[in-house]
Amino acid sequence: MGFSVVMTIAIFAAAKPSIGYAQEGVSFFMERLRPFGKVELRYVKDGSSKDVSARLLAASEGWLRIAMDERGECWTTRVFERKVRDWQLHSVKKAAFLIGAADGHTEELRRECAHVLSLSAMTMQHELALVVLLEQIYRVQTLLAGSPYHRD
Numbered sequence: 001m002g003f004s005v006v007m008t009i010a011i012f013a014a015a016k017p018s019i020g021y022a023q024e025g026v027s028f029f030m031e032r033l034r035p036f037g038k039v040e041l042r043y044v045k046d047g048s049s050k051d052v053s054a055r056l057l058a059a060s061e062g063w064l065r066i067a068m069d070e071r072g073e074c075w076t077t078r079v080f081e082r083k084v085r086d087w088q089l090h091s092v093k094k095a096a097f098l099i100g101a102a103d104g105h106t107e108e109l110r111r112e113c114a115h116v117l118s119l120s121a122m123t124m125q126h127e128l129a130l131v132v133l134l135e136q137i138y139r140v141q142t143l144l145a146g147s148p149y150h151r152d
């Protein structure tokens with residue numbers, strides 16, 4: 001059973017991707033994620049780090065929050081899969097991944113999150129971070145569903 005059957009995953013980000021490659025990447029993975037259930041994209045208004053962080057925190061009130069940030073922990077895909085299984089085991093119903101704007105997250109936002117997760121030690125455009133995160137969520141979905149996509 002895929003985790004999405006019992007858990008809603010959402011990515012909260014500042015503004016929709018405006019660059020072509022990212023729009024295509026987001027559509028590509030959202031389409032592939034569709035059979036697995038509930039993965040949502042939610043956008044807040046762009047702005048300063050302080051304003052965007054406040055909006056992201058307000059929008060994700062009540063969710064298990066994961067801040068996406070290059071300063072965070074690096075998980076392997078298998079560790080990501082184990083975290084999701086663990087959330088399921090602990091009846092987490094809603095997990096929100098928070099992507100910041102050009103100036104990143106505030107310290108307060110990082111403190112309010114259960115995890116601060118890095119996709120690489122390098123800083124990416126927020127649009128690219130969104131596509132990479134979606135691919136990893138898709139990869140974890142296929143692992144949980146037993147579909148042949150990920151190879152160790």
Ligand SMILES: C[S@@+](CC[C@H](N)C(=O)[O-])C[C@H]1O[C@@H](n2cnc3c(N)ncnc32)[C@H](O)[C@@H]1O
Nearest residue numbers: 068069070099100103104118119120124126129
């Ligand atoms: C251009 S980056 C912001 C960089 C900003 N200077 C900072 O100090 O965080 C925009 C957003 O993309 C996401 N992001 C960029 N690179 C990332 C990475 N390597 N891992 C995880 N998220 C990343 C983060 O959510 C970040 O807030």
